[in-house]
Amino acid sequence: MQTTSIHFKANARRALADESLQRSLTRMRVGFQHKRAAAAAKLPEFETLRDEARDLKDHVLEHLDFYLEAFEAKVKEQGGHVHWARDAAEARQIILDICQAVNARTVTKGKSMISEEIGLNEHLQAHGLTPIETDLGEYIIQLRQEHPSHIIAPALHLHKEDVAETFHQHHAQYGLTRKLSQAPELLSEARQVLRSQFLAADVGITGANFCVVETGSTVIVTNEGNGDLTQTLPKVHIALTSIDKLAPTLDDVTLLLRVLVRSATGQEASVYTTFSSGPRRADDLDGPEQFHVVLLDNGRSAMLGTEFQDMLRCIRCGACMNHCPVYGAVGGHAYGWVYPGPMGAVLTPQMTGIEQAGHLPNASTFCGRCEAVCPVRIPLPKLMRHWREHEFQRHLSPRSVRYGVRAWAFAVRRPALYQRLSGLGAWLLKRLARGRGRLSRLPLAGGWTAGRDLPAPSGQTFQQQWRQRGGHR
Amino acid sequence: MSTARDAILTTLRRQLKRGSLADEPRQRLQHRLQHPPRHTIPQRGLVPHSEQVNLFIQMAERADASVQRLSTAAAIPAAVADYLHRHNLPSELIVAPDPSVAELPWSEHPSMRLRIGAAQDQDKVSVSPAFAGIAETGTLMVLSGAHTPTTLNFLPDAHIVVLPAPQIVGCYEEAWQRLREHAVAMPRTVNLITGPSRSADIEQTLQLGAHGPIHLHIVIVDPSM
Structure with missing residues (x-):
């Protein structure tokens, strides 16, 4: 996927002016936030479970090499195959090879963000295969040749009128020419069209929310049942996942599921949580004849043991973006790559380079809501700050920022000078405000005042006021 | 290599x-x-068995499944016939080969036609047994196997699941423990099913009946009734 993270500012400006997108985002904020809060309130143990989920993921990361090898052995023991991919290109090639080995023509797909991360659909198409997304949201945006704007609600940016228009355009080939307007009719038509695709597919590709070491299982969590039809009907099931998704035991994955579902959609349980272990057994009446797991690294192993290790705890629930004021204002596409919101602001620089994605960790007010709702308590603001530090150290920040920070650092190390300068600044800003209490224009801060007024200071610094009140240390 | x-x-x-x-x-x-060490288990499921059955029903219904309690398995065919009639569903069934459902007195209801095996596209109503019911969230645990093909859970419009009350447990951990004791190896597929399929991908509005069943009907067989 083409990354446009470098144009975040322009993307964001466009998103803010997009009235249709703004309506969608308003709907999202109300829906997701209320549902999560209600689900958390119904489970008194929720906060304890979050602590335990964090500790469990830390335990797995500390022993990741052991658990990966043990998982691989268990999958093989049951007749499955495990493939390791260092990067996107290797993963794409592995999957293409599996498809070509069975002369596949059509491939149905369950929802997978890793598939987006490696640009799988484009690759399969370029080699003559037809990938068909079967999650309703993914299906809609595939027809529209768009990318997901949210990791669990890919078509969040669209309205039912958009979907109706898209289906009207693409479903005529199946003799479905009636223009629909209601969501239930649209869903029912997608069900009808995709049913024949499920039955005809040669290979089914799903993601995996978790990989269970104890049983050699990959786990998918869905509501539609599309992932299950994708992996049950074709001859070959490929589970595409990454090395950070391991849970040692069934009890461990249960803990993660309890916090995942409530943080994501606010459900008590997703409709379908499915454990897949190996291919169909000798006497099974259905199920795939081949089972492949693709384990993708793509920069994850390099995060281990660094200040970014905590990010590897992420279970992709989407709560951080659902509660982020920046995501809520500009939506997912503005972030310019696969993963948006706070988790994307940490992952994207790792995967596409800080040179490309430097804007993302800067597009945060550090309000801390993402960390407050994260089911595995990832300190997202801290991780974004680490990226800002990297950017600064590598001289990638804009010149104004670098000189500004350097000038500030010079002053702040000299308290007398700093007090003199800040006193002067406070006095000056008060004078400039001319008693109105606010500044609508300010030299060198046009970017800030273009969209809002700057509240004027009272004319004295905190330390001056503190001294006047007779305060002392 | x-x-x-x-x-x-x-x-x-x-x-x-x-x-x-x-x-x-x-x-x-x-x-x-x-x-496997146990983590914190939600208190709500850790209650006496009769309350677990009630909690299971309550949670399953909250997830839009319908639930019916019978005191004997012999009453299932009549209950299924009635369910199909009420929901205007065709009286052709695809039934799991498992004896617990395949060998019920279906012949007493000649209006219903029966096929036994895996589901195909044209099958509209399936009947299969569950391995466990998990009260905590009203969730069914269904295993794949020679007698319980997975397609029964997904292809038909209506899925009727038979669950003996003694197989209802309080929490997931208990169900996993029973599975470990029951099976030598993990079945190819373990489905945890909570309600009928749904999607909220259009305007964040929940619609029932996505790609899987539109109706999920659970028949609890409870001899203690």
Whole structure:
């Protein structure tokens, strides 16, 4: 996927002016936030479970090499195959090879963000295969040749009128020419069209929310049942996942599921949580004849043991973006790559380079809501700050920022000078405000005042006021 | 053979600042895999069995499943006939080969036509047994196997599941423990099912009946009734 993270500012400006997108985002904020809060309130143990989920993921990361090898052995023991991919290109090639080995023509797909991360659909198409997304949201945006704007609600940016228009355009080939307007009719038509695709597919590709070491299982969590039809009907099931998704035991994955579902959609349980272990057994009446797991690294192993290790705890629930004021204002596409919101602001620089994605960790007010709702308590603001530090150290920040920070650092190390300068600044800003209490224009801060007024200071610094009140240390 | 595998494992160990794990920690982890430690289990499921049955029904209904209680399995065919009639569903059934459902007195209801095996596209109503019911969230645990094909859970419009009350447990952990005791190896597929299929991908508005069943009907057989 083409990354446009470098144009975040322009993307964001466009998103803010997009009235249709703004309506969608308003709907999202109300829906997701209320549902999560209600689900958390119904489970008194929720906060304890979050602590335990964090500790469990830390335990797995500390022993990741052991658990990966043990998982691989268990999958093989049951007749499955495990493939390791260092990067996107290797993963794409592995999957293409599996498809070509069975002369596949059509491939149905369950929802997978890793598939987006490696640009799988484009690759399969370029080699003559037809990938068909079967999650309703993914299906809609595939027809529209768009990318997901949210990791669990890919078509969040669209309205039912958009979907109706898209289906009207693409479903005529199946003799479905009636223009629909209601969501239930649209869903029912997608069900009808995709049913024949499920039955005809040669290979089914799903993601995996978790990989269970104890049983050699990959786990998918869905509501539609599309992932299950994708992996049950074709001859070959490929589970595409990454090395950070391991849970040692069934009890461990249960803990993660309890916090995942409530943080994501606010459900008590997703409709379908499915454990897949190996291919169909000798006497099974259905199920795939081949089972492949693709384990993708793509920069994850390099995060281990660094200040970014905590990010590897992420279970992709989407709560951080659902509660982020920046995501809520500009939506997912503005972030310019696969993963948006706070988790994307940490992952994207790792995967596409800080040179490309430097804007993302800067597009945060550090309000801390993402960390407050994260089911595995990832300190997202801290991780974004680490990226800002990297950017600064590598001289990638804009010149104004670098000189500004350097000038500030010079002053702040000299308290007398700093007090003199800040006193002067406070006095000056008060004078400039001319008693109105606010500044609508300010030299060198046009970017800030273009969209809002700057509240004027009272004319004295905190330390001056503190001294006047007779305060002392 | 696998250079990517070696490269990834090497990077992981380098980042963890150690080599391959020594025997002692390795054995500790093996032991942990064989004796899974329990995490906090929500209190709501840890109640006497009769209350677990009630909680299961309440949670399943909240997830839009319909639930019916019968005191004997022999009453299932009549209950199914009635369910199909009420929902205007065709009286052709695809039934799991498992004796617990295949050998019910279906012939007493000649209006219903029966096929036994895996589901196909044209099948509209399926009947299959559940391995467990999990009260905590009203969730069914359904296993794949020679007598319980997975397609029954997904292809038909209506899925009727038979669940003996003694197989209802309070929490997931209990169901996993029963599975470990029941099966030598993990079945190809374990489905945890909570309500009928749904999607909220259009305008965040929940619609029932996406790609899986539109109706999920659970028949609890409870001899204590």
